[in-house]
Amino acid sequence: MKMKTYNVIIIGSGPAGLFAAMWLERLGIDKVAIIDRHAYPAGGLLNDGKLNFDCRIGLDLNELQIGEDKARQLMSETKKIFVGFPRCKQVTFIDKNKKIEVIKNIACEHGAQFIAPEQWHWGTDNGKAVVNYLRGHLKKTEFFLETEVSSIEKLEGGGFRLICSRDKKRISHNTRCILAAPGRSGAYWFRDIAKELHIQHNFGPIDVGIRIELNRKFYDPITDIVYDPKFIFTTSRHGDKVRTFCTNPGGRVRVENYFDFKLVNGDALSGKKTENTNFALINTVELTKPFSDTTAFGQMIARQFFLLGGGKPIVQRIGDFREGRRSSAATFNSATRHFEVCRATYNAIPGDIALGMPARIMDNLWESFKKLDKIVPGILHPSTLIYAPEIKFFDTHFPTNRNLETNVKGIFVAGDGTGKSRGIVGAGISGIIAAQGIAEKYSKT
Ligand SMILES: Cc1cc2nc3c(=O)[nH]c(=O)nc-3n(C[C@H](O)[C@H](O)[C@H](O)COP(=O)(O)OP(=O)(O)OC[C@H]3O[C@@H](n4cnc5c(N)ncnc54)[C@H](O)[C@@H]3O)c2cc1C
Structure with missing residues (x-):
């Protein structure tokens, strides 16, 4: 039987992977799958869930090659989705909050800068519920859970084969394009893959x-x-x-x-x-x-x-x-x-x-x-x-174009593990940028 070829396989089901999948669906890209080694698709979403809606926190606009207007627009898109979860509560109100100005001035007197972003929170005890809510936005994306990607091969006619293990069995999936969003826990595994595939990368702070x-x-x-x-x-x-x-x-x-x-x-x-x-x-x-x-x-x-x-x-x-x-x-x-x-x-x-x-x-x-x-x-x-x-350890940096595509055509990166974000909101935004880039590239072919 001929093996199915996916248009996009996303490695990692954290916020970067889930938001990328949502946007790929919105942009009409079919045959999309997410692979994660854990049984529950979540990544770091199960941790605490403090959300900072401020362009100065959790994302680097130079790294993402976007201006403030675009960042604000993407932040507002992610916010619409996150705050739609009923147990996500606003915990910092910045509008007309004079007390914030007072703290800023006291900090300044002591040589410190003070930043007060708009913040929301759901708490670790609501982690699974928020993941179910986010996953509810995905209608067509396939999930391969408890499946670990161990290596990636380039196929001769173009595209890639992901070699995975599940229940100690080896399985493989073919895809035209990969979005690597392995988080910090998978960052060093992906760095090793990058060495093998000659994907450019260097050390970050x-x-x-x-x-x-x-x-x-x-x-x-x-x-x-x-x-x-x-x-x-x-x-x-x-x-x-x-x-x-x-x-x-x-x-x-x-x-x-x-x-x-x-x-x-x-x-x-x-x-x-x-x-x-x-x-x-x-x-x-x-x-x-x-x-x-x-x-x-x-x-x-x-x-x-x-x-x-x-x-x-x-x-x-x-x-x-x-x-x-x-x-x-x-x-x-x-x-x-x-x-x-x-x-x-x-x-x-x-x-x-x-x-x-x-x-x-x-x-x-x-x-x-x-x-x-x-x-x-x-x-x-x-x-x-x-x-x-x-x-x-936000320490591996992947130079990319503005679509977050690496020097190896067809391999895109997003999220904390690839130096594109530092937190849930930033990871989601980088996933959206990569999805838009993938859609732009593949809708033309
Ligand atoms: C205790 C704790 C508290 C935190 N609190 C907050 C907070 O309040 N607010 C905030 O913004 N951030 C917080 N963070 C950070 C937040 O979790 C991350 O910024 C965010 O999850 C990054 O998203 P990501 O999609 O890049 O990666 P992740 O969410 O880490 O997802 C990556 C996924 O990839 C999978 N994966 C990796 N390698 C492979 C492979 N080879 N094969 C298959 N699957 C693989 C992993 O299993 C994982 O599920 C916290 C982190 C911790 C540890």
Whole structure:
């Protein structure tokens, strides 16, 4: 029997893949399939679901080769779809909000930039419902789930063959065109494929830092106004960029598992809140000569913490950090040191963050944390917790044309794993741009 040839196969069912499929359907492209190694088509949509509708957050207009008008138009298209999910709630209102101006001015006095985007949130406990809702927009796209793409072959007459495994069986699918949206979890697999297929790529920056968890009463004065406030610092000692990221009022610290290390992260539920707030403080790291491999550098830091924490992330009380001593299990909740004010929501290993973090990054983080304490007084309470490592590996960059097509014709890229976005909304937008590019190319042939 002759094997079916798809017009487009999308690798990855995260927001980039799902929005690409929606737009391919809208643009009349048939024979489209999505492949994902997981049983549930979702990617990172199951995590927290804070949505930033602001062109300065989660997407790089130069990288996507679009102007602000186009970005705003695509953002409004994605917003229409996301906010149609009834449990997606607006959490930051920016129109005529005078309090935002006040925070901006205080931040400016302390040398920081403050960005307050319009924000919506659905919460990790609504993750599956939102994915069902998004998938409901797809009428014709086929799904191959629990199916892992292991390699890609170029076919002689044009097009590609995807070699996949499902239930330990090898299967293959032919397609005229591929949209790779493998997310951060599939980024290194796709980089290996890119080497084999001679798809141009290079190293991008990574973000290295800590996750801060504190009693929410210290940060509520800010998060009551802006749910996920973005403070950006340029450090005076090294001139480096540090920013706050992914704030979760009433949230929990979470862990991301990798093969030989663990990273910290955070989320919040919609229905059940904790007494704490957590957020990331991260330092952007770019490397040049003689060593530009930001992936290897980030992984080395992550493995160092894995080693020091006996296989778990490390946590330290600010009270201990300030006095230059490690945190320990015996005194971790000591009332005499006021540590009981913040009960950890994740069971990391009490230790010494400064032992695992490169000095320049530690300097940058501490300088910025002290400035943030001037803007939001009280956050450096002795009970405040710092967890490490928090690393964002947005580190493989694929040069493309404006349709997000790589130098290998017929292979398009989108989403976080290919350097085209940093978050759910940006991933969705990049998926739409790639879909429009694919439709433009294939409707002509
Ligand atoms: C704990 C946590 C909290 C987060 N909170 C937020 C938030 O509040 N707001 C926000 O904007 N962002 C958040 N993010 C980030 C967000 O999840 C990502 O930005 C987003 O999911 C990226 O979308 P994507 O489509 O590029 O990739 P993904 O969503 O990662 O999807 C990629 C998919 O590709 C599949 N895949 C990879 N390789 C293969 C292969 N070889 N074969 C088959 N399938 C493959 C994966 O299984 C995955 O399902 C959070 C992330 C984490 C970990």
